[in-house]
Amino acid sequence: MAMAAAILSALAILILAVACSILSTYYLTPRRLRRVMEKQGVHGPIPRFLLGNLPDITALISKSTAADMPAVDHDIVGRLLPHYLLWSKIYGKRFVFWYGSEPRLCLTDADMIKEFLSSKCVQISGKSWLQLQGSKHFIGQGLLMSNGNKWLHQRHTVAPAFAGEKLKSQMGYMVECTKKTITALSAAAADTVDCEVEISEHLTRLTCDIISRTEFDSSYEKGKQIFHLLTRLQRLTAQSSRYLWIPASRFFPSKFRREIKSLKKQVDELLMEIIDGRREGMEIGRSLSYGRGLLGMLLAETTQKKAAFSYNLQLVMDECKTFFFAGHETSALLLTWTIMLLATNPGWQEKARAEVKLVCGGDPPAVDHLHKLNLLQMIINESLRLYPPASLLPRMAFKDTKLGDLEIPKGLSIWIPVLAIHHDEEIWGSDAHIFNPDRFLGRRSFAMSRHFLPFASGPRNCVGQAYAMMEAKVILAMLLASFSFTISKNYKHAPVNVLTLKPKYGVQVYLNPLRNC
Numbered sequence: 356m357a358m359a360a361a362i363l364s365a366l367a368i369l370i371l372a373v374a375c376s377i378l379s380t381y382y383l384t385p386r387r388l389r390r391v392m393e394k395q396g397v398h399g400p401i402p403r404f405l406l407g408n409l410p411d412i413t414a415l416i417s418k419s420t421a422a423d424m425p426a427v428d429h430d431i432v433g434r435l436l437p438h439y440l441l442w443s444k445i446y447g448k449r450f451v452f453w454y455g456s457e458p459r460l461c462l463t464d465a466d467m468i469k470e471f472l473s474s475k476c477v478q479i480s481g482k483s484w485l486q487l488q489g490s491k492h493f494i495g496q497g498l499l500m501s502n503g504n505k506w507l508h509q510r511h512t513v514a515p516a517f518a519g520e521k522l523k524s525q526m527g528y529m530v531e532c533t534k535k536t537i538t539a540l541s542a543a544a545a546d547t548v549d550c551e552v553e554i555s556e557h558l559t560r561l562t563c564d565i566i567s568r569t570e571f572d573s574s575y576e577k578g579k580q581i582f583h584l585l586t587r588l589q590r591l592t593a594q595s596s597r598y599l600w601i602p603a604s605r606f607f608p609s610k611f612r613r614e615i616k617s618l619k620k621q622v623d624e625l626l627m628e629i630i631d632g633r634r635e636g637m638e639i640g641r642s643l644s645y646g647r648g649l650l651g652m653l654l655a656e657t658t659q660k661k662a663a664f665s666y667n668l669q670l671v672m673d674e675c676k677t678f679f680f681a682g683h684e685t686s687a688l689l690l691t692w693t694i695m696l697l698a699t700n701p702g703w704q705e706k707a708r709a710e711v712k713l714v715c716g717g718d719p720p721a722v723d724h725l726h727k728l729n730l731l732q733m734i735i736n737e738s739l740r741l742y743p744p745a746s747l748l749p750r751m752a753f754k755d756t757k758l759g760d761l762e763i764p765k766g767l768s769i770w771i772p773v774l775a776i777h778h779d780e781e782i783w784g785s786d787a788h789i790f791n792p793d794r795f796l797g798r799r800s801f802a803m804s805r806h807f808l809p810f811a812s813g814p815r816n817c818v819g820q821a822y823a824m825m826e827a828k829v830i831l832a833m834l835l836a837s838f839s840f841t842i843s844k845n846y847k848h849a850p851v852n853v854l855t856l857k858p859k860y861g862v863q864v865y866l867n868p869l870r871n872c
Contacts, residue, residue, distance in 0.1 A: 381405055381456045384766060388458045391764045392451050397460065399451040400442060407453025412438045423849040423859070427699050427842070429741045430788035431850050432778045436746070439772050457485045459749060459770035460763070463779070465805045467759040471769055472813035476756065478503055483751035483768055492619040493592040496670055497677030498818065508664045510818060512656055513674065516570060516649040517822045523722050525569040529829045530719045532568065536561040537837045544866040551843050555691040555861040559683065562690070565826060566682035570649040571675070573629055578679070584622045585680050591615050593853045626672045630654065649678055678819070684855055685744040686823050690830055692742035693735060695862045696790050698842040703792060707731050708835045720832045728828055733792035735827050739809035741790065744855045746774035748811055773808045774856070782806045840864040
C-alpha cells in the first residue's frame with residue numbers, strides 16, 4: 356500500500372508540474388509579454404487561448420488564395436499576407452500577434468531590423484522552440500536552425516564551401532549542367548505544337564543537378580530521390596505548423612506524424628548511402644580525402660574531436676538536408692520567377708539578351724564575365740524584390756534587450772515581413788508593384804538596399820548568397836542566349852507560400868530557339 360501511495364503521489368506531483376508548465380507557457384507568459392508591449396504602445400489582435408491568432412490567419416489566407424489572380428499582377432501582399440495588411444491598418448506597422456502561443460512583434464523599421472540582425476544580437480536571438488519543433492524532421496539541426504555558439508561553429512565550418520576560389524572551380528559544373536537542360540528544353544519544346552514548356556520543372560531539375568555535383572559529388576539520379584522526398588517533407592512541414600500550438604501533440608501517434616517520420620527516415624538512409632561511399636573510399640585508400648565539396652568538409656569535421664563542439668553523423672545529415680533544400684529550392688524559385696518576369700516583359704528580355712551577347716559573345720559565361728552582367732544583376736534583384744523565396748523572417752529574443760525605442764522582453768519573436776517591406780510604396784515609390792529593374796541602378800539602389808532582404812542581413816545572412824547569384828547569372832545568361840520566351844496563355848498567376856514562395860501551377864512559357872543548342 357505504501358508503494359502504491361508513493362507512486363500515486365509522484366504521479367500527482369508530475370501531473371501538477373506539467374499543468375503548471377502548460378499554464379505558464381500558454382497563458383501566464385503570453386499575458387506578461389502582451390502587457391509589456393502594450394505599456395510601450397504596441398497593441399494587436401486579441402489572442403485565443405492556445406490557438407493565438409492562428410485561426411484568423413488561416414481564415415484570411417484561405418479566403419485570399421481561394422481563387423487565382425485574374426491577371427499577372429505583382430501586387431501580391433494582400434494575397435499572401437492578408438493578416439499583415441489588416442492588422443497594420445488597425446494597429447499601425449508595429450503590432451503583436453500570436454502564432455499559437457508564440458508572441459510575434461511585426462517589425463518593418465529598417466534601422467531596427469538592421470540592429471536586430473546585426474552582430475549585437477546574433478548571440479541573444481535565433482530560432483524559436485516553435486520553429487525548431489516544426490523543422491526537426493525536415494532539416495533538423497542544420498545551420499538554418501541552430502543558435503548561439505553552435506550556429507557560430509557550423510557557420511565557420513560550411514562558409515568555405517561557398518566562397519572565393521571554391522566558387523570559381525564550380526562554374527564548369529554549372530555551365531555543363533545548363534547545357535544539358537538547354538538540350539532537354541529544346542526537345543520538350545519540339546514535342547509540342549506551340550513550343551510550350553513548363554519551365555519550373557526543368558529549372559528545379561537543373562539546380563538539383565548542380566548542387567548534387569558541386570557540393571555532394573553525387574549524380575542527379577541520387578539527388579533526385581532526396582529532393583523528391585524533401586519536397587514532400589516540405590509540404591507536410593508547412594501543414595504541420597498549424598498544429599504546433601497543441602501541448603504535447605507530438606507525443607500522440609497519428610497518420611500525419613507517422614508519414615513525416617517515415618519520409619525523414621528514407622532521406623536519412625539515402626544520405627547515409629552517399630556518406631558510407633565516401634568513408635569507404637577513405638578507408639580502403641581509394642581516395643585521399645572525403646571530397647572537395649560541402650559533404651567532404653563536413654565528414655572531415657567528424658574526425659576533429661573538439662571540447663566545445665563537434666559534428667556527428669546525424670548533424671552531417673541535417674546539414675546536408677539543409678543545403679540540399681536551400682541549395683536548389685531557393686535558386687530554382689529565383690530562376691522561375693525571373694523567367695516569368697522576362698516572359699511578360701519582352702523589352703527587358705531583349706535588353707538582357709543584348710548585354711549577354713555583348714559581354715559573352717557566343718560563348719557560355721566565364722568567371723570574368725559575371726561582374727560585367729550589370730543589367731542581368733538588376734533584373735535578378737528586382738525578381739528577388741517582387742518574389743523573395745523566403746517571404747518572412749522570424750527570430751526570437753532569448754534575453755531582454757533594447758531595440759531602438761522599444762524594450763524587447765525575453766521570449767518575444769521579431770517577425771520581419773520581407774514581402775511586405777519589398778512592396779512598400781513608401782519605400783519603393785508608387786511603382787512598387789511594377790517590374791522595374793532600373794530601381795537598382797546607382798545611388799537610388801544604394802539607399803534602397805537597407806530595405807532589400809532576400810538573403811536576410813547581418814552575420815546570419817544566407818551563407819550561399821554568392822553561390823546562388825553566380826548560379827543564377829550563369830543559367831539566365833545561357834537561357835537568354837539560347838531562347839526567346841513569352842508567357843503562355845495557359846499560365847495562371849497564383850503565388851502561394853509553402854515555406855517558400857512558389858507558383859502554384861508552375862510557369863508555362865512558349866520557347867523559341869535562337870540557335871542550335
